[in-house]
Amino acid sequence: MLLAGGEGRRLELLTKNLAKPAVYFGGKYRIIDFPLSNCTNSGIDTVGVLTQYQPLILNTYIGIGSAWSLDRKHGGVAVLPPFQAQNGGDWYKGTADAIYQNINFIEQYDPKYVLILSGDHIYKMNYAKMLKYHKQKEADVTISVIEVPWEEASRFGILNTTDDLRIHTFDEKPANPKSNLASMGIYIFNWDLLKSYLIADAQNPYSSHDFGKNVLPALLHADKRLYAYQFQGYWKDVGTVDSLWEANMDLLEDEPKFTLNDYRWRMYSVNPDQPPQYISQTATVNRALINEGCLVHGIVDHSVLFYGVHVGEGSSVKDSVIMPNVKIGKNVVIEKAIIGENTIIEDGVVIRPQQGQEKKITLIGENSYITLEEDTVHAQAY
Amino acid sequence: MEIMGVINLDNEQDFLNELTYFRCGAAVPFGGRYRLIDFVISNMTNAGMIDIAVFARKKYRSLMDHLGKGKAWDLDTKYGGLFILPPDWNDPTDISKGDLQHFHNNLDYFYRGKAEYVLVSGSQHICNIDYQKVYEHHLRTSADVTLIYKKVEMLEPEHKQCQKLETTAEGRVLNITNEEYNNNVYMNMYLVSKKLLLQLVEHGIAHGATHFFNDCIKRELANLSVQAFEYQGVHSVINSVPSYYKNNLQLLDPEFYRKLFFGEQTILTKVKNEPPAKYLQGSNVSNSLVGNGCVIEGTVENSILFRGVVVKKGAVVKNAIIMQRCEIKENTILENVILDKDVTLTEGKRLIGNEHLPFVIPKQKVI
Numbered sequence: 001m002l003l004a005g006g007e008g009r010r011l012e013l014l015t016k017n018l019a020k021p022a023v024y025f026g027g028k029y030r031i032i033d034f035p036l037s038n039c040t041n042s043g044i045d046t047v048g049v050l051t052q053y054q055p056l057i058l059n060t061y062i063g064i065g066s067a068w069s070l071d072r073k074h075g076g077v078a079v080l081p082p083f084q085a086q087n088g089g090d091w092y093k094g095t096a097d098a099i100y101q102n103i104n105f106i107e108q109y110d111p112k113y114v115l116i117l118s119g120d121h122i123y124k125m126n127y128a129k130m131l132k133y134h135k136q137k138e139a140d141v142t143i144s145v146i147e148v149p150w151e152e153a154s155r156f157g158i159l160n161t162t163d164d165l166r167i168h169t170f171d172e173k174p175a176n177p178k179s180n181l182a183s184m185g186i187y188i189f190n191w192d193l194l195k196s197y198l199i200a201d202a203q204n205p206y207s208s209h210d211f212g213k214n215v216l217p218a219l220l221h222a223d224k225r226l227y228a229y230q231f232q233g234y235w236k237d238v239g240t241v242d243s244l245w246e247a248n249m250d251l252l253e254d255e256p257k258f259t260l261n262d263y264r265w266r267m268y269s270v271n272p273d274q275p276p277q278y279i280s281q282t283a284t285v286n287r288a289l290i291n292e293g294c295l296v297h298g299i300v301d302h303s304v305l306f307y308g309v310h311v312g313e314g315s316s317v318k319d320s321v322i323m324p325n326v327k328i329g330k331n332v333v334i335e336k337a338i339i340g341e342n343t344i345i346e347d348g349v350v351i352r353p354q355q356g357q358e359k360k361i362t363l364i365g366e367n368s369y370i371t372l373e374e375d376t377v378h379a380q381a382y
Numbered sequence: 383m384e385i386m387g388v389i390n391l392d393n394e395q396d397f398l399n400e401l402t403y404f405r406c407g408a409a410v411p412f413g414g415r416y417r418l419i420d421f422v423i424s425n426m427t428n429a430g431m432i433d434i435a436v437f438a439r440k441k442y443r444s445l446m447d448h449l450g451k452g453k454a455w456d457l458d459t460k461y462g463g464l465f466i467l468p469p470d471w472n473d474p475t476d477i478s479k480g481d482l483q484h485f486h487n488n489l490d491y492f493y494r495g496k497a498e499y500v501l502v503s504g505s506q507h508i509c510n511i512d513y514q515k516v517y518e519h520h521l522r523t524s525a526d527v528t529l530i531y532k533k534v535e536m537l538e539p540e541h542k543q544c545q546k547l548e549t550t551a552e553g554r555v556l557n558i559t560n561e562e563y564n565n566n567v568y569m570n571m572y573l574v575s576k577k578l579l580l581q582l583v584e585h586g587i588a589h590g591a592t593h594f595f596n597d598c599i600k601r602e603l604a605n606l607s608v609q610a611f612e613y614q615g616v617h618s619v620i621n622s623v624p625s626y627y628k629n630n631l632q633l634l635d636p637e638f639y640r641k642l643f644f645g646e647q648t649i650l651t652k653v654k655n656e657p658p659a660k661y662l663q664g665s666n667v668s669n670s671l672v673g674n675g676c677v678i679e680g681t682v683e684n685s686i687l688f689r690g691v692v693v694k695k696g697a698v699v700k701n702a703i704i705m706q707r708c709e710i711k712e713n714t715i716l717e718n719v720i721l722d723k724d725v726t727l728t729e730g731k732r733l734i735g736n737e738h739l740p741f742v743i744p745k746q747k748v749i
Contacts, residue, residue, distance in 0.1 A: 006418065026657070026658070027417075027657070027658035027659060028658050028674075037662075179726030195594070254663055254679075256664050260657030260658070260660075261657055261660065261675065261677060262427065266655050267655070267657065268655050269655070271653040271654075273454075273648065273650055273651070273653065273654070274411070274643075275414070275639070275643035275649070275671075276413070276415050276636075276672055276673045276674075276686070276687075277671065277672050278639060278669040278670075278671055279661060279667045279668060279669070279670050279671075279672060280636065280668065280669055281668050281669040282668075283667070283668060284666075285661045285665065286661060286662075286663060286664070286665060287661065287662065287663050288660070288661040289657070289658040289659070289660055289661075290658055290659050290672070291658040291659070291674065292415075292658075292673075292674055295636070300661075305658070306658075349448055
């Protein structure tokens with residue numbers, strides 16, 4: 001069950017018209033491609049995607065799941081928005097409530113285990129291995145964790161465990177962390193147990209119906225067997241403009257910590273079907289990821305270009321992420337920016353951080369038209 | 383839809399030496415991510431055609447793998463589809479010969495399709511054409527058969543093997559010849575009503591015809607109203623290694639590229655799940671087409687890299703066509719070459735072909 005209803009407010013303009021899991025990443029993908037591809041590669045063939053905030057693009061994108069081979073006779077992918085039933089209906093009031101409202105969906109498949117995922121992280125993970133661990137430990141719940149630097153631990157949900165990784169306490173963003181094992185928001189539950197806890201949680205008027213805040217503490221309180229599963233590898237929350245930009249830049253290393261060129265663990269996505277990219281005589285391309293349909297006549301350095309991007313002669317794009325079908329004119333300078341899809345940037349425009357604010361990333365929303373006229377760059381929808 | 387398609391590969395020779403050792407011409411990779419047959423199929427589906435048959439004769443394994451059920455062109459429907467028809471037929475009374483065998487033994491395809499017109503095409507003429515316009519022209523001129531041709535600006539060696547049209551000022555075809563200096567190049571595409579097509583096939587078989595177009599249309603020019611439709615877009619003919627090489631590299635002309643790929647219609651192909659191309663520190667790429675999944679650290683100039691090609695540090699690739707998943711190791715120099723799929727060039731090699739007749743390395747070789 002993939003929780004994809006989040007608004008992603010910290011992504012600002014990028015989530016104006018779409019849900020966070022539908023945000024573009026890595027020159028070709030949307031964030032949701034990563035958990036969905038992980039499911040496919042882990043042999044999971046039944047996935048429910050819970051949507052709520054701005055679901056249009058996400059719904060169309062997921063379709064019947066063909067891109068991830070999830071168009072199956074039995075199971076496959078199902079998009080699950082909130083719905084009305086005879087006794088009424090409501091929005092999803094929290095992560096646990098979203099699953100609670102879809103108990104009937106899950107029951108159709110009579111599963112023994114349910115995997116709960118979120119749609120805002122970039123990582124590759126074999127959930128089958130985690131399930132094996134869950135069975136080995138005879139756990140009731142297994143939570144995937146990653147070691148984070150101690151100084152950052154207070155930004156995460158921290159799990160305190162015994163030596164054999166059984167969880168005894170859970171601290172949400174602790175001021176003085178006792179452990180550096182952070183929850184990745186990936187849970188495996190024994191379904192019968194989860195079901196009974198969801199039903200109980202739904203009846204509690206004081207609950208905020210959240211896994212981290214309510215359901216997991218209740219399970220701990222009842223002394224259930226909660227285990228931490230230690231994940232090794234790249235895992236990045238891309239919930240803010242800064243972290244989204246950083247994660248994109250991570251891909252540009254010569255030996256990246258996270259590689260997309262992995263034939264044993266492919267990342268699937270809906271393909272735009274564009275002709276091969278053309279790098280012209282006047283172009284200089286270094287440390288870049290460039291997708292199909294791009295036409296590059298200028299300089300691209302340390303940047304990610306999605307499909308259909310044009311970079312005119314004399315222009316330079318540096319430390320930036322350019323989303324699909326952005327047309328960049330001639331003699332344009334773009335530095336440290338994220339440019340939303342279908343934006344047009346006229347000849348001569350300069351987009352770079354202001355002096356003294358070198359760390360700040362300029363964000364330009366989709367469908368903007370940027371002209372030279374304005375002193376300062378601002379996005380205007382057309 | 384009024385038209386159904388036939389892609390007739392029966393009369394196409396394996397003209398590309400090493401590239402057609404193990405595959406038919408229609409399945410040869412082209413333009414960084416396509417195969418030659420993609421152009422004609424895309425043109426057909428872009429015109430709304432929902433039934434397309436491929437008359438395959440030999441070496442069609444890689445073609446079948448590429449086409450599948452036609453999903454890439456939305457042909458995997460319940461109401462039509464892509465029909466690959468290899469020569470497996472067992473009618474003991476069959477007396478048909480040549481490509482008429484294909485028509486005769488697949489009459490069901492024609493009977494089942496709802497369309498009343500049939501567009502027959504080969505795979506060697508690369509273009510971005512709107513067949514709806516051909517259809518309108520066909521109706522307007524009350525033609526029996528409409529032949530599609532391109533008036534080429536300059537006759538090139540590859541046009542020598544093509545048939546040429548001689549027409550009246552109004553566009554009626556008077557003669558089809560191999561006249562060297564006629565620049566009305568026939569594109570191996572014609573539109574005909576299904577009814578007439580089947581009549582001509584039956585008549586041809588009864589009279590021992592072996593080549594449907596030559597025996598049943600060309601010979602009947604006096605008895606049929608055969609009209610010519612001039613295609614005015616970008617065009618190349620691929621019928622030899624030099625023409626294959628030259629016309630691939632022609633895609634590096636931005637104008638040609640734009641007209642072929644960003645014309646009114648999109649050329650589609652089988653989807654591969656490759657990540658975006660990656661350019662490493664120190665890569666030096668200019669005037670080249672690069673497919674997804676490539677990882678480039680070396681120098682690439684005037685070349686076409688298909689999907690998943692790796693060019694290591696210090697390697698130089700010039701005027702080359704490098705197909706899927708080739709690996710060019712450190713400090714290897716390639717000039718005027720064509721590498722078929724999965725070729726590996728180990729470190730420090732040097733391969734330099736002639737600028738008109740490139741070196742061709744067959745599939746899966748390690749050098």
